[in-house]
Amino acid sequence: METHFSTTPFGRRPMTLGMISSQVTARAVPKDATVHKWHVFQDIKDARIALGATDRALAILDALLSFHPDTALYGDGELIVWPSNEQLIRRANGMPPTTLRRHLAVLVECGLIIRRDSPNGKRFARKGQGGEIEQAYGFDISPIVARAEEFKELAEAVRSEKKAFRLVKERLTICRRDIVKMIDAGIEEGVPANWGRVQQAYQAIVGQIPRTAPRQAFEAIAEELEGLWVEVREALESFVKTQKMDANESQNGRHIQNSKPDTKSESESGLGNKDEAGANVADTDNVRSLPKRELPLGIVLDACPNMLWLVKGGGGIRNWREFLAAAEVARPTMGISPSAWEEARTAMGEQQAAITIGAIYQRQDQINSAGGYLRSLTDRAKAGKFSVWPMVMALLRAKLDASKTGTGGETAAVELETAGKVVRTENRLEISDALRRSLDRPGRES
Numbered sequence: 238m239e240t241h242f243s244t245t246p247f248g249r250r251p252m253t254l255g256m257i258s259s260q261v262t263a264r265a266v267p268k269d270a271t272v273h274k275w276h277v278f279q280d281i282k283d284a285r286i287a288l289g290a291t292d293r294a295l296a297i298l299d300a301l302l303s304f305h306p307d308t309a310l311y312g313d314g315e316l317i318v319w320p321s322n323e324q325l326i327r328r329a330n331g332m333p334p335t336t337l338r339r340h341l342a343v344l345v346e347c348g349l350i351i352r353r354d355s356p357n358g359k360r361f362a363r364k365g366q367g368g369e370i371e372q373a374y375g376f377d378i379s380p381i382v383a384r385a386e387e388f389k390e391l392a393e394a395v396r397s398e399k400k401a402f403r404l405v406k407e408r409l410t411i412c413r414r415d416i417v418k419m420i421d422a423g424i425e426e427g428v429p430a431n432w433g434r435v436q437q438a439y440q441a442i443v444g445q446i447p448r449t450a451p452r453q454a455f456e457a458i459a460e461e462l463e464g465l466w467v468e469v470r471e472a473l474e475s476f477v478k479t480q481k482m483d484a485n486e487s488q489n490g491r492h493i494q495n496s497k498p499d500t501k502s503e504s505e506s507g508l509g510n511k512d513e514a515g516a517n518v519a520d521t522d523n524v525r526s527l528p529k530r531e532l533p534l535g536i537v538l539d540a541c542p543n544m545l546w547l548v549k550g551g552g553g554i555r556n557w558r559e560f561l562a563a564a565e566v567a568r569p570t571m572g573i574s575p576s577a578w579e580e581a582r583t584a585m586g587e588q589q590a591a592i593t594i595g596a597i598y599q600r601q602d603q604i605n606s607a608g609g610y611l612r613s614l615t616d617r618a619k620a621g622k623f624s625v626w627p628m629v630m631a632l633l634r635a636k637l638d639a640s641k642t643g644t645g646g647e648t649a650a651v652e653l654e655t656a657g658k659v660v661r662t663e664n665r666l667e668i669s670d671a672l673r674r675s676l677d678r679p680g681r682e683s
Contacts, residue, residue: 270312272385274302274378277310281349284391290347293332294340298349300328301376310382317353319360319375341376348384351377398452405455412462413443415633418536419469428476438465466637474630532592532629534560540632541595557588564591567598571607581611584618592625599632 281288282295290298304318322334329337344350355361355374362373416439424432442461447454534557538544545554547566554560568578573594581590593614597607604610617623 268313270382270385272310272382274305274308274310274381277381277385277388278302280385280388280392283395284388287391287395288347288349288388289343290349291340291343293329293336294343294347294349296329296332297325297337297340298344300325301344301350301378302381303328305378310378312379312382315370315373316379316382317362317373317375317377319362319373321360348380350380353377402452402455405452405459408459409446409455409462412459412466415539415637416462416466416469418533418539419466419473422533422536423469423473423476426476428473430472435465435469463637470630470634470637474634477627477630531588532625536633537592537595537629540629540636541592541599543599544595557591560595561587561591564594567594571598571601573608573611577608577611577615581615581618584615585623589618589625592629596625596628596632 278299281290281298285292285295301318301320304320304324305316307314310316320328322337326332326334326337332340341350345352353374353376360375362370362375364370420432420435420439422428423430439462442458442465445458445461534554537560538554544560544563544567547563548554548559554563578590578594581593584590585593593611597604597610601607614623
């Protein structure tokens with residue numbers, strides 16, 4: 238008989254209930270079970286905290302699995318490895334022997350491996366005449382097979398919780414940014430509202446955001462913040478609506494499909510029967526009473542995040558020149574002719590026309606003919622009956638409604654992060670210069 242010894246010293250180790258439980262589980266493994274050892278190891282890594290394993294312990298488990306020659310582990314196979322401490326230390330990227338022994342004990346306590354000690358406490362395998370292993374003493378990795386489904390379920394639960402936590406943090410980030418921008422716009426345009434009280438309410442909510450807390454705590458804060466978002470949005474929308482004079486209510490109620498553009502070179506006539514969410518607010522009969530200040534680029538990008546897809550290299554849109562360049566890319570993809578684009582730029586101005594292109598691009602799946610719709614809006618602009626303000630506000634409202642129902646909030650957040658627009662600010666309070674000036678005015682109501 239040929240015997241192979243490791244250099245592991247003899248030592249008497251105490252038996253614990255955890256070890257007994259692991260041994261019972263290992264004996265119950267079905268003989269026909271088969272698992273991919275590295276897939277199971279990935280599940281164990283993801284569920285590490287739930288299992289009580291340490292990073293160092295998993296590094297040792299990684300090394301132990303590498304000593305088994307097969308990638309697939311079978312319930313009826315030989316699942317004992319017997320490396321020496323020196324071999325384990327080398328494959329685990331080096332660690333003191335005392336640290337190795339401590340984390341091996343962690344793996345045993347977590348039920349990830351089982352010790353199979355020889356009579357003298359050493360690890361070795363005894364081979365027969367044909368070279369086949371008759372008896373092996375070392376570490377039994379059969380729990381990897383026996384508990385594979387358990388590890389998978391734990392890992393999926395951990396991943397789901399991480400995703401939910403990430404989504405609620407994104408909700409907080411987007412909502413905080415939008416509130417600050419809307420407060421800024423409200424103060425600049427002189428919207429009648431108690432902006433001091435709004436800012437105090439905002440600070441009181443964001444002041445509750447902890448550095449570390451359970452996901453449920455962040456969910457509750459996000460609900461409060463979204464309630465304030467709705468309040469500020471309604472104040473701005475109410476201001477826009479009350480400023481409309483001599484508006485034809487029948488025209489205000491029209492949807493995009495009722496537009497009647499002129500027949501042009503591309504198929505820009507007959508917009509079909511599709512509705513375009515929020516587009517009816519673009520039909521503004523008297524724009525002289527709407528805000529005169531240009532829309533901030535940040536608010537436009539929030540309303541039209543799909544424009545960020547058109548930027549080469551994902552570098553984001555940092556100024557109006559880059560936004561105009563993105564509009565030039567979007568125009569031909571929607572079938573808008575150069576003549577329709579040039580006419581819109583002449584009637585609306587280059588920046589307003591680009592914003593209009595961005596809004597149409599954001600909702601192009603709901604518009605039968607983008608070119609026809611642009612010509613219709615151009616005609617209204619010539620008559621002084623079109624503004625991009627209501628259109629952008631409608632897109633922002635649709636964005637928030639989608640995030641509340643979970644039908645687009647995550648996608649929008651990822652798009653903005655890709656462009657470098659989302660900033661995670663933890664507990665820092667964002668106060669615009671305009672708001673700070675407003676709050677500093679003597680005798681202002683707070």
